[in-house]
Amino acid sequence: MRLWQVFIKSIREQKRDLWVVGLSLAFAPLFVFIYWLMTGGTGTTAYHVLVINQDVPVAVDALKVTAGEDIVTRLQNLKYQNGSPLLKVHLEMDRFRAEQKLRNRNAAALIIIPADFSAKLMAFNDGEVAANAELTFVGDLTNPLYTVADVMVMTVTDTYIQDVTAAPRPVSLVEIPLGGSAARSEFENYVPGLLVLAIILMVFQAAMTPARDIESGVLRRLRLTPLTSFDYLGGISLWLGLVSIIAVVLTFVAAIALGFRSQGVLLPAVVITIITSLSIIGIGLLVACFSKSVSQAFVIANFPLGFLMFLTGAAFPMPRFHLFTVFGHEFALADLLPPTHAVIALNKIFTLGAGWKDIIFETAALILLSLLYFGIGVRLYQKTQMGIVKHLS
Amino acid sequence: MPPTVLHTERLSKSFGDIKAVDALSLQVHEGEILGFLGPNGAGKTTAISMMCGLLKPDAGQVFIHGKPVIGMRTLVGVCPQENILWEKLTALEQLEFIGSLYGMRPKTARRRDAVLLEELGLSNKADQLAGKLFGGMKRRLNLALALVHDPEILFLDEPESGLDPQSRVLVREYIRSLSKRKTIILSLTGRRLRE
Numbered sequence: 001m002r003l004w005q006v007f008i009k010s011i012r013e014q015k016r017d018l019w020v021v022g023l024s025l026a027f028a029p030l031f032v033f034i035y036w037l038m039t040g041g042t043g044t045t046a047y048h049v050l051v052i053n054q055d056v057p058v059a060v061d062a063l064k065v066t067a068g069e070d071i072v073t074r075l076q077n078l079k080y081q082n083g084s085p086l087l088k089v090h091l092e093m094d095r096f097r098a099e100q101k102l103r104n105r106n107a108a109a110l111i112i113i114p115a116d117f118s119a120k121l122m123a124f125n126d127g128e129v130a131a132n133a134e135l136t137f138v139g140d141l142t143n144p145l146y147t148v149a150d151v152m153v154m155t156v157t158d159t160y161i162q163d164v165t166a167a168p169r170p171v172s173l174v175e176i177p178l179g180g181s182a183a184r185s186e187f188e189n190y191v192p193g194l195l196v197l198a199i200i201l202m203v204f205q206a207a208m209t210p211a212r213d214i215e216s217g218v219l220r221r222l223r224l225t226p227l228t229s230f231d232y233l234g235g236i237s238l239w240l241g242l243v244s245i246i247a248v249v250l251t252f253v254a255a256i257a258l259g260f261r262s263q264g265v266l267l268p269a270v271v272i273t274i275i276t277s278l279s280i281i282g283i284g285l286l287v288a289c290f291s292k293s294v295s296q297a298f299v300i301a302n303f304p305l306g307f308l309m310f311l312t313g314a315a316f317p318m319p320r321f322h323l324f325t326v327f328g329h330e331f332a333l334a335d336l337l338p339p340t341h342a343v344i345a346l347n348k349i350f351t352l353g354a355g356w357k358d359i360i361f362e363t364a365a366l367i368l369l370s371l372l373y374f375g376i377g378v379r380l381y382q383k384t385q386m387g388i389v390k391h392l393s
Numbered sequence: 394m395p396p397t398v399l400h401t402e403r404l405s406k407s408f409g410d411i412k413a414v415d416a417l418s419l420q421v422h423e424g425e426i427l428g429f430l431g432p433n434g435a436g437k438t439t440a441i442s443m444m445c446g447l448l449k450p451d452a453g454q455v456f457i458h459g460k461p462v463i464g465m466r467t468l469v470g471v472c473p474q475e476n477i478l479w480e481k482l483t484a485l486e487q488l489e490f491i492g493s494l495y496g497m498r499p500k501t502a503r504r505r506d507a508v509l510l511e512e513l514g515l516s517n518k519a520d521q522l523a524g525k526l527f528g529g530m531k532r533r534l535n536l537a538l539a540l541v542h543d544p545e546i547l548f549l550d551e552p553e554s555g556l557d558p559q560s561r562v563l564v565r566e567y568i569r570s571l572s573k574r575k576t577i578i579l580s581l582t583g584r585r586l587r588e
Contacts, residue, residue, distance in 0.1 A: 005493045013481040016522070217477040220447060221538065224466055225494040 002227050006235025010209070014239070024205050025247050028198030029254035035194060036258045039187040042084040047149035048107040049075065049087045050098045055117040067118040067164065074156050082185055082259075086152060102140055108149035111157075112136040121164055179263060179352030190316070191255045192346035195269075196339045197314040198251040199276045202244045204301050206284020209236055210381065211297035214288065219385060229382040237281050237374075244277035263353035272345050272359075272366065279338035279370035283308070285377030289384045312339040329361060338369040395423040397459075398546055398576045399444065404453035406439050413439040416453070421546075426572050429580040437580035438474055441548050444578065445469045457546065467495065470544030474551040474580075476531045477538075480524030484515055484534050487523060488541050495542035502541075509537040514563055529560035536564065540571075547571065549579040 014021050040046050055068025078086040090107065092098040101107045113135060114120075120133035135157060139146035162169065210233075213219040222232060252260075262269075283304050291297035309315045311334045320332035334340045345362035348354035356363075397420050404417040413436040421427050429437040442448035444455050446462040446469070457465035479487055485506060492502035510516045513533040518526060523534060532555055539547060552568060553561050571577060 002494055005490060009479070009482065009486075009490050012486060013479060016481040216480070217473070217475060218479055220473070221471075221477045221491075222494070223447060224445065224469065224471055225491065225542075226467055226496065227494045 002231035003234040003238070006227070006232055007238045010236060010239035014243075021205070021243065024201065024243065025250055027201050028194060028247055028251040031197060032191070032194050032251055032254040032258065035190045036187050039185070039190075040084070042082070042185075042259075044080045044082065044084050044086070044185045044187065045145075046085050046088045047109075047145055047152065048090065049149050049153060050090050050092045050101060050107045050110040051075070052092050052095060052098060052110065052112045054115045055113045056115050056119070058118045058122055060122055065118045065122055067121050067160075068113040071113060071157055071160055074160055075153060078152065078156060080185060084185075087149065099138065102138065102143075105140070105143060105145075108139065108143060108145035109153060110138040111153055112138065121161070124165055179354070184263075184351055185259065187258065188260050189347075189351065191260045192350045193314045193316070193343050194255065195248055195251055195273065195346055196276060196312065196342045197309060198247040199244050199273060199280050199342075200305065200308045200312075200314055200339055202240060202247060202277065202280050203284050203287070203305050203308065204298060205243055206240050206281045207287035207291065207297040207301040208284075208294050209240065210285060210288040210385070211291040211294050214291065214385060215293040223386060229378070229386040232386065233285065233378050233381060237278075240281045240284070241274065241277050244280065245274065248273045260350075262350045264349035264355065268354075268356055268359060268363075269346055269349050272342050272349075272363065275363075275366050275370050276339055276342040279366075279373040280308075282370070282372075282374035282377030285381045286373075289377075289380045308337060308339055312337050313343045314339055335365065336369070338366050338373060341366040341369070395425075397421070398423050398425075398457065399578070400456050401444060402454050402456075404440065404443055404455065405451050406436075406443060406448065407451055414443065414450075418453075421576055421578060423576055424572075426577045426579070429578070431580075431582070433582055438550055441471070441550050441578065441580060445471050445548050447471075467542065468545045469548065470539035470542065470546070471548045472536045472539040472550065472552055474554060476535045476555075478523040478531060478534060481522060483520050483522055484510065484526070484537075485519040487534065487538060491538055491541045497542065505541060505543070509540055512567060513537050514560075528555055529557045532556050533560060533564065536567075544575070546576045546578065549577060551580055551582065554582075 038045075051072055053068040053072055055066070057064050057066040057069070059065070072089060072091070075087050075089045076085070080086055092101075092110070095110075095112070098107075098110045102110055114133055117133045117135070120131045123131035137150055137153070139150060141147075161167075210219075213222070284301070287297055287301045287304065291300055311318060313334070318334065320330070320334060323331045323333060323335075325331065332340075341362040345354075345359040345366065348359055348362070352358075400418075400420040402418055404414055405412070406414045417440055419427070429435075429440060431437055439448065443450045444462065446455065446466045455462040457468055462469075479490075482490065488506040488509065489499075489502060492505065493499075497505065506519075507516075510519050513536060515530060515533055515537065518530055523531060526534065532552075536549075536552065539549075549568065552564060556564060568577065568579075
C-alpha cells in the first residue's frame with residue numbers, strides 16, 4: 001500500500017532529524033511547566049499581600065482583644081482546597097516602602113489596619129452605633145492581581161467583622177460549584193487548553209513536512225510515479241497524526257506529574273484530540289500550498305498559529321465575540337476555528353467530569369470543521385502541488 | 394520503421410513574455426535516441442517537462458503510444474537536471490521507496506536495486522545517506538532513481554552536468570548501454586555538443 005510506504009518513509013526521514021521532532025514534541029510539555037510555575041509552583045497562585053498592622057489591642061473584662069492580629073491570622077489561614085495558601089501575607093512597618101513594593105509589583109495589595117481598630121469594634125459591640133474604624137486598601141488598580149487579592153482580603157475582613165460584632169445580615173450569599181470545579185487548582189484549569197495547544201503547535205510540522213518535499217523537488221519525482229494525492233497526503237497525515245498524539249500524551253503526562261487530575265473519562269478526550277489534529281494537519285497543508293521552502297512554511301505558519309493559539313482559548317481564556325444564535329447555541333467568531341470546540345469539550349471532560357452526552361455539540365462542530373479544513377487543505381494541495389502544474393517549482 | 398513511441402503536436406509554452414517552447418512537433422521511434430541541443434535557457438528542460446507530463450503546455454499535446462501522456466507516465470523515467478533526492482534516506486532506501494510506489498514486489502525490487510547500484514558504481518554506498526554522498530555519486534543515484542521501474546522511455550536532462558571526469562565516463566558508457574533497450578530523449582547544453 002503506497003500510503004503506508006509514504007508513512008514509513010516519513011518515519012525514516014524524521015528518525016534522522018530527531019531534534020526537529022524532539023523540539024516540536026517538547027514545546028507543549030514546556031508550556032505546561034511554565035504555566036505550573038506561573039501558578040506558583042503549586043498549581044495555584046498565591047497573592048502577595050502587605051499588611052501594616054497599627055492596631056492596639058484592648059482589654060475587655062480581662063480578655064485581650066487583638067482584632068488586627070486576628071485578621072492577619074485569618075488572611076494567613078486562607079487556603080485552596082489542595083491546602084496551599086491563597087495569600088502570602090507580609091507584615092510591613094513603613095507605608096512608603098510598602099507602596100514601593102506595590103509599584104514594583106512585588107505585592108498585589110496593601111492593607112492598613114488602623115490603631116483604633118480593636119477599640120472601635122468593641123465600642124460598636126457595646127452599642128456605640130456610630131463607632132467607625134477605617135481599614136485602608138492600597139493598590140495599583142491596573143494590576144489584575146490587585147482585584148483578586150482585594151476581593152479576598154475584603155471578604156475575610158467582612159466575615160471577621162460579622163463574627164465579632166454578630167450583626168445580622170439581610171442577605172446570605174450561596175456559592176454552588178459546577179461539577180468538580182471547586183476542587184480544581186488554577187493550573188488544572190489551564191491544562192485542557194494546553195493539551196489543545198500541543199496539537200496546535202503541530203501546525204509547524206504539518207506545514208514544513210510537505211514544504212520540504214516541495215523545496216527539495218522530490219514532489220516532482222513523486223508526481224511521475226503512480227502515487228496518488230490520497231496516498232501521499234494520507235501517508236504524511238498518518239505520520240503527523242502520530243506525532244500529534246505523542247505530543248498530547250507527553251503534555252498530559254507532564255500535567256499529571258505536576259498535579260493535574262481528570263474529573264472525567266479519558267476516551268472522549270482522546271477522540272477529541274485526534275479529530276483536532278486532523279484540522280491542524282489541514283491548516284498545515286494550506287500553509288504548504290503557499291510555501292516554496294521549509295523556511296517560508298515556518299514563517300507563514302506563524303499566522304494561523306497566532307489565531308489558533310489566542311482566539312480559541314487554548315493559551316488562555318478569551319472573550320467571545322457573539323455573532324448569532326442557532327438552536328440555543330451562541331456562535332462566536334472563534335467557533336469557526338476547530339480548536340475552540342476542542343478546548344470547550346476538554347474543559348467539560350476534565351473539569352466538570354462530562355461524558356459523551358455532554359459534549360455532543362462540540363464533537364459534532366469539531367468533526368464538521370476538521371473535515372472542512374482537512375478537505376480544503378488536501379484539495380488545494382492536490383491542485384497546486386500534486387497534479388500537472390503550470391509552473392515548475 | 395519501428396513504431397512511434399512518443400509524439401508531440403505543436404507543443405508551446407510561455408513564461409510571461411518569454412516563449413520557451415514554440416509549436417514543437419516531433420516523433421520518436423522505439424530504440425531511438427533524441428537529443429535536444431542548445432544553450433542554457435533554450436527551453437530544453439521545459440520541453441522535457443511537458444513531454445513527461447509534469448508541466449502543462451499552453452498549447453499542443455503529447456502522446457505516448459498514441460495516448461495522452463498523463464495516463465502513460467509509468468512508462469516514463471526522468472533523470473532531472475538537478476539532483477532530486479531524499480537527503481535523509483540511504484541510496485538503497487530511496488530505490489526501494491520508488492520501486493514500491495511503482496508496485497514492484499520487494500524481492501524483484503531488491504534484485505533490481507542491486508543491479509542498478511552495481512552498474513552505476515554505488516554498491517558500496519547503498520547504506521549511505523544521500524545527503525552524505527559526493528556530487529558525482531548523487532548524480533548517479535539520481536539516474537538510478539529514474540530507472541528503478543525499468544521505464545520504456547527515458548528522459549535525461551543534462552545527464553552529465555556536475556559530474557567529475559571519472560563519473561562522466563561511467564555515465565556515458567551506461568547511457569550508451571541503455572540505448573540498446575530503451576528510447577532515450579536527452580538534453581545537452583552547447584558546450585557538450587562536440588563531446
